[in-house]
Every structure is written in structure tokens, then in C-alpha cells.
Amino acid sequence: MMKSSFFASASAFCLGLVLAVSAGSAANAAANCIKGDRKPPYTIGWADIYSVPTWMKQTQGTIEAEVETLKKQGLVDKLVVTDAQGDANVQIQQIQSMIDSNIDAIILIAGSSTAPARVLADACSKGIAIINFDSLVDTDKVTAKVNTDSAQWGDQAAKFLINAIGGKGKILILNGPAGISVSDDRRKGADAELKAHPDVKVLAETNTPYNVAPAQEAVTSLLFANPEIDGILSLGGALSAGAVLALDKQGREQVPITGENARQFLELWKEKGLKSWATMQPNWLGAFAAYTAVQALQGKDVPAFVKIPLPVIDNSNIDEYLARAKDFPADGYIYSPYDEELFKKLLAQK
């Protein structure tokens, strides 16, 4: 639940056609949950699961920026923010409060992939637009889900790493916390590639929060135990930065490593001349969710699942990312640029 980029369950792809719940609404192609009785300016609720991690703060930043834009267009009058402090039960209670206050739209990152399903079904039945992004809920009672593909994340990372170490060698795998869907899905996504290359030996796997310090600690102890390591398959967040620092502190040679767009990692990548590849969970998923909610409330049809293509960072474009580094917090994530054109394009894809 820390930095998180939670995930897209495979089931999300199988979502059926958008359910037309419209009760005598003019918009016959209305998106799921939308009844067409809510008029602008809308009040949007942002049910944050945990506001403290930098990734979450940056994501909220994109939401606030988007809401400012929508306010200027007269479409939104208020953004209500709640913070469940990591507790999925509190998040459910806060979503219930949003329903009680007759809010027009709820955008959320779920604290559990199952727990909010019932309260969301309740919200959906009241015609509230619900856009669920990043960490998804296994339910179809939402207007739309928005996410990158975690399995693809793991698969592409494994492909890069196996290729980088020449198809054989000893590797470490760094995972996010256990019991969290995104961490599980990225790991599963890497499985096929690992199985296809029996010469790639997995020395050990770690489960830590998506933060530098715990990852560094875990990798440090693994380095003592394993004198020979050819590559590190790091599946997210700031785990890679922790691993690079651990290797560096012990005077070990850097090895090929995968990662995410954490500024610290990208800077280490350049500084140490690493052989790396990174993708990201773009923070602007938040802005996109707010945009999509308003589109849906205005009666436009939106896809039940919007798959965001994974942006890739490699040696060809890392300089473009680092050139913008100063605009982002030192422990933050340098996300790819976005604008309304991109949002329109994403919503148009089917």
C-alpha cells in the first residue's frame, strides 16, 4: 500500500458490456452507474487510501491540477479528499460518507482488491460515477477502471533482464509487499519468461514495502549470502534504488537491473552508468480519473476498462526524463508528460 502501483486483474479485461442503468435518461449510451440526473458543477470525491507516500502526493497533485482546470470550465465546484491512512475499513467508511453526502463522483485507489466491492455497488446504484484506478477492485459495479497492466509490467521487466544477462545467470527478485495484488501480479507476469529460461537461477526473493530503506536492507543481507549475482529483477517503486545503493555500499560491481521511474533510481542509473530498463505507473492516472468521471457524468460513454500503455524508459530517452527531474520531488517519480489530447485518445480506444 505504500507507493503503489496496483494492478489490473485479468478479470478486468473480461468485463462485460457497459450496463445501461439509465432510468429514462436521454443519454442512451451512458456509462455504467450513470443515471443522467446529476448536473454540473459536480462535486468529486477522491478516496485516497494513504496520503503519505510521495507517489500518492504526486498523484493527488495531478488530481488537484485537473480539478482546477475543470473548475475553470464550470464543470466541477469542489474536490473532497479523504485519507484512509492505509486502512481498507476506514476507506469503506469514508466512501459511505461520500455516498451519504450525495457526492457526484468518486475516484479511488482501493486499499483492498475485494473489500470495497459492496460499498461501491451501493454508490453505483445511486448514480455516482466511480472511477477506480491504480489499485483495482474486483467488481463491475464501477463506471470505469483505469490501469496499466501489471502482468505485462513483470513480463517486460523479466524479458529485459534475461536478455541483459545473456539468457543465463543468477538473479535476485525484489517484490513489493506480500498479499498485495499488484506485487503478486507483477511477479506472476515475470513467471513465463523465467520458466522459459531454466539457466536463469533465482537465488532469492524479497518482499518489502516499495521504499528505498527496507529494500536496501534486504538486498544487503542477500549480498552477504550470495557472492555471485548477475542481475536483479526489481519489480517496482524505489526497490531498485535500494538495491543499487546496497551494491554500491559493499563495493560490489553494479549488475543489470530493472526498475521504475523513481527519480533517485533514474539519477543513480545515469551516475553509475547502469544497464537498466524502467517503466512506470504514471501519476497522471489520478488526473485522468477525474477527467473521465466528469466525461461520464456528462453522459459520454466511457470504456469499462481503460488500459494505459506502459511508458518505457531506457538509455534512449532517460535524458529526457532527467532533464525534467528538477520539477519533481527528490524522492518522487518522474512521470511521462500528459495533456487533454492524450486523455481523449485513451478514452477513444476500445
Place this chain on the structure above:
Amino acid sequence: MSIVPSAKPAGALYWPVQAHRNIGVRALFLVVLAFLVAYGVLFPGLFTASGFAKFTQSWFPLALVAMAQAILMLTGGISLAIGATVSLGAVIAATTMAGPLGVAGGTAAVALTGLGIGAATGFIVVKLRLPAIVVTLAGSFIIGGAALLILPRPGGVIPAWLSDLLAGDTPAAFMLLVVIVVLWKLYLATPLGLSLYAAGENPVGAYRSGVPVDAARVAAYAISGLLSTGAGLFVAAQTGSGDPVIGTAFTLNSIAAAVLGGIGFLGGQGTMRGALAGSLLLSLMISVMFFLGFTPVAQYVAQGLIIIGAVAIPQIRKVQK
């Protein structure tokens, strides 16, 4: 247990005694009442059946874990495994109820697991004389791990009718809570229940007076385990599914609710009604601050101030006396 000579003086004593026991938590009761009124004003829907039902459903699991923690703290114990036990209860419910065991079998499995874990923890703490905080910390890893083994990622299912029964638009959760409180009152009238406070306040003295101190403490752990897995079952019903880490926050919240309710860390001090009021306040704060439109950062500050206030006011008045 007919030591009391005649019913009349005992009856006359009952209310003054109860009133005396309320002294420490009167301020808390007032704060809770103020919050309830504020909530009712801000959200008039609270007074509809479904509004009341939804609100009590948010409170119910926290009330159970507050009781689970309070009963231990009254005996001078504590548990850091309550959150993990809630998670375990939730995943057991979510993995058994839709299977051949059915709802009855699943409920029995949840209850037996809670009693078993609680009794085992209690046995280790009491008979082996190990510090509760260490045993339950270790226990939380084992129990949390077991929950992850049963359900490695969120999933499972609870029959929809059970979810609708317990967490639908009826105040079933509140009724259950009333039943549990009545059972608690009855338990306090049994020999083990009577020994609870004595075992917590002065174990040596109680032991010398013939009080079954060890049995009372082990029983407290068993009941605490049962309440915790029961809270897990409810959370699973409320959410319609199981999540192996859903309970994590309950450990700290249960301690917060109990302490807020005037339960002392040293044992023998406090009342269950205090712990329940403490849990109600924690739950109310979330909703009231939402309707007041507090930003999350302001909520952090306000929560801290309210908690300190509720705990400090009776102390200040005591000092002044």
C-alpha cells in the same frame, strides 16, 4: 454465588456503584454524545433505518476488537495479534462458507480458531510466564502468515444473503452488539468473570484469596481470540470477501479505543462501556470530520487533539480535586 445476604441492599447499591465506575469516562461519554449529535445534525440520514445500519456496521468490528483488547488489558495483559487474528477470521470465513462447510460450518471454524488461538496464546503467556507483548507480537507474525497461506491474495466469497443479513440495510450488527454486551454482563457474574478484575488488579492477593487467577486470564485470552475472529467474520461479510491483510490496523485501533475508554495498562482498571465508547468515538470521528469538510492533514491534527482531550480532561479534574 449467593454471598450477598439479601437482594434489597444489593439492588440499592448497584446504581451508585455503576455511577462511581463511570467517573473516569464521563468526559468521554460527553464527547461521544457531542459527536453523535454533530453527526446527526450534519447527516440527518443517520436517523433512517439504513443510515443507522450503515453507521453501526462501520463501528461494529472496531467495537469487537476494542472489547477483545479491553478484556486482556483488564487482566493486565495485552495483544498485538488482534489485527492478524481479525484477518485470519476473515479469510477463514471467506474460504469456507461457500464450500461444503456452509455458513454454519464456516462460523464454527472461525469461532473455534479464535478460541483455540486465544487459549493457546493465553496458555503460553500465563503458564509459561512469558511477557504478553512478546508472545502476541510473535503470534501476530504466525497468525498473519497463516492468513496469507490460506488466502495469498484478496479473494474468497461470502454468501450474499449473509452479507445482506449482517451488513445490509437492517441494524443487525447493532443488535448483535447488544447481545454481546449482555453476554459480557452475564460473564462478569460467573466465577471466571468475577475473577477477571481481581486477577488484573492484584494477582498475588487474588491468588491467595483462592481466586482462579490463571484460569481467568487464559479464559480472557480465549474470549479475546473469539471476539477477534468474530470481527474478522463480520468484516468478511461486510465486504463480501476475504483479504489476508484487512485487519492490520485493528491492533493499534483496539489499543487506542481501550485506552481512550479509560482502561489502564496495568490491569484491573476500567470498564467495558468505556472501551466501547472509545471505539465509538474513533469511528464517529472519521464520519464527522468528513462532513465537517476537514482536509486529511487537519484530520490528523484534530484526531490527536480530540483523543488527548478525552483522556486528559478527567485527569485534570482529578488533579484539581
